[in-house]
Amino acid sequence: MNDRTAGEDKRAPQTEELLQVEGLTVGYRTKRGFMRAVDGISFSLRKGRSLGLVGESGCGKTTVGMTLMGLLPPNGEIRSGRILFKGADLVQKTEEEMRRVRWREIAMIFQAAMNALNPVQRVEKQIAEAILTHAPELSEEEALRQVEGLFQMVNLPHDRMHDYPHQYSGGMKQRAIIAMALACNPDLIIADEPTTALDVIVQHQILEETKALQRDLDISIIFISHDISIVADVSHDIGVMYAGQLVEYGSREEVFGDPRHYYTRALLASYPTLAGEKKDLVPIPGETPSLVNPPSGCRFCDRCDAAAETCSLERPDWMEVSPTHRVLCARCLSP
């Protein structure tokens, strides 16, 4: 991509956080009341780093992604909190201002990306159009030249540029979607279950390529997935989400090597692996709590082995395990 160096100046200086989310609460107005899908979460992301948000369905991980993109549905609402992106608060921005941020600075790779391409337009045309929308000063030839560069970057064969999406395999479509996300040189890419629909071999290739792209282009990525093994594979830092809250946050090594929150431990114990001794899987008993009337204390305490009587009453506090590793539970500090 030839204007990557030119795009450098729009970036924040190296030392600062690219993204700081502070006390973000987002929910949806439903018939049963306001459902707090994301409840007071905070995290930050430096330039060139990747963060994996992992959790089960309904934990709020996709809502985080949609909020960062400014793409909440009409019944969605940000109740409180700040999203500082390169120093400016995205929550305060108007729709018009967000439109300038979206795709150009923050891009997204959607869940079910297979259906995210326009079926009646050639792939090169779609990507060129995305480039031209955000950089109208370019000529069509220049845009197509950039598409060529993008194809090379995501390992799509050059001679397939003129094809329609239906002529692509699932893996190729996913690569085209990644090319589209890269089209405007974003600083941050949000990848929501980017490989869920793909077979393991293709998934592996795409994850490896994404890691390489991130390294080479120095992009920040937020990976959102229910699959711990994928998140562990691609992310520097891990945030574990449960029932709308972040419950554990730290480097990949800390969270998976020394998990502290009982939910993280339970999640890991319920996951079959290939290596090591074959051990019994321990399912997590019970169901996730309602997010319309969430319990006042710890949200996991009904399902937790270590819960004490006070757990269901008092709101848990963040505890620091190390300067980079924190956990939302006072009882979790003992290893």
Add this chain to the structure above:
Amino acid sequence: MPEPILKLEEISKTYRTKASLFGGRKAGLVKALQSVSLDVPKGEIFGLVGESGSGKTTAGRLVVKLESPDSGRVLLSGEPVYGLRGRRLKAYRRRVQMIFQDPYQSLNPQLSIYESVVEPLTIHRLAAGGERMERVLSMIQTVGLSPPEAFVHRYPHQLSGGQRQRVAIARAMVLEPDFVVADEPTSMLDASYSAKIFNIVLDMRRRFGVTILFITHSLAAARYLCDRIAVIYRGHLMEVGPAEEVIHRPLHPYTRALIDALPKFGVAGEIPRYDTLLETERDPGGESVGCPFFVRCRKAHRTRCSRSLPGLEPAGPARFVACFYPGDEGGGAVGKGP
């Protein structure tokens, strides 16, 4: 090996596909299964592991007679399954059950949990009156929905995905079948619910001695559940053997490529890298009559592997592999590609 309860003998199945509307795909034949033979002894959990389009679901559907093969035979307890009529067919339908992938679609939304689970008993005229209710309640309890009285009058929409899948298992197991086909029963569920389903499957075998064909794309799930596994690729069985053996000492280059591709979760040290997958596919060189993995295989021999199809041959105790150069042997045409 004990007498197999299920036997597949050289099963082949080809589907005719229509051309797609905009010409992306031409009309043609898809060979879903090609001369697949398998024995599953009584009480075993046998895993069929493959990617999408490998034919694993077709194999399961053939066993429960949702499909019929173009050639070959399926035998249950020595009796050919195709050609069964009347009462014997109905008996077969009682003995063999299926658990489907998607519990959101496999349960009738208009039937209560009781009605869903009792229906098979009604159809097969098993148990009567109070005993029916008893059997339903006890089965619902067995799948971990407790207390069962609290669940029988609910409807599927009031249950979570994991609970629905447990109802689907209860519905299959209430007839006390001899054989169950479970087709990716956890692929729609979160990890914590999947573990529960896996443990229920193990419990069903322990309690009822049922034999299970477990169809999955996940080697890790197969390792946890299965005694033996078969790796299937484009309608061919590539490798068969005890689950732990196949996963820790894979012989077929395709099995090795699958294991290479799995996210290793910080334990890569224990699992070697095999590097059997070519980065770019090689040219099959005319009509492909050879090994289905030839175009992706780094270890293939250019002429031998492209011109003849390796059969599933014994390779050590209880192990079978369909490859001319299994394990660490090289084919000669080892190289970077075409």
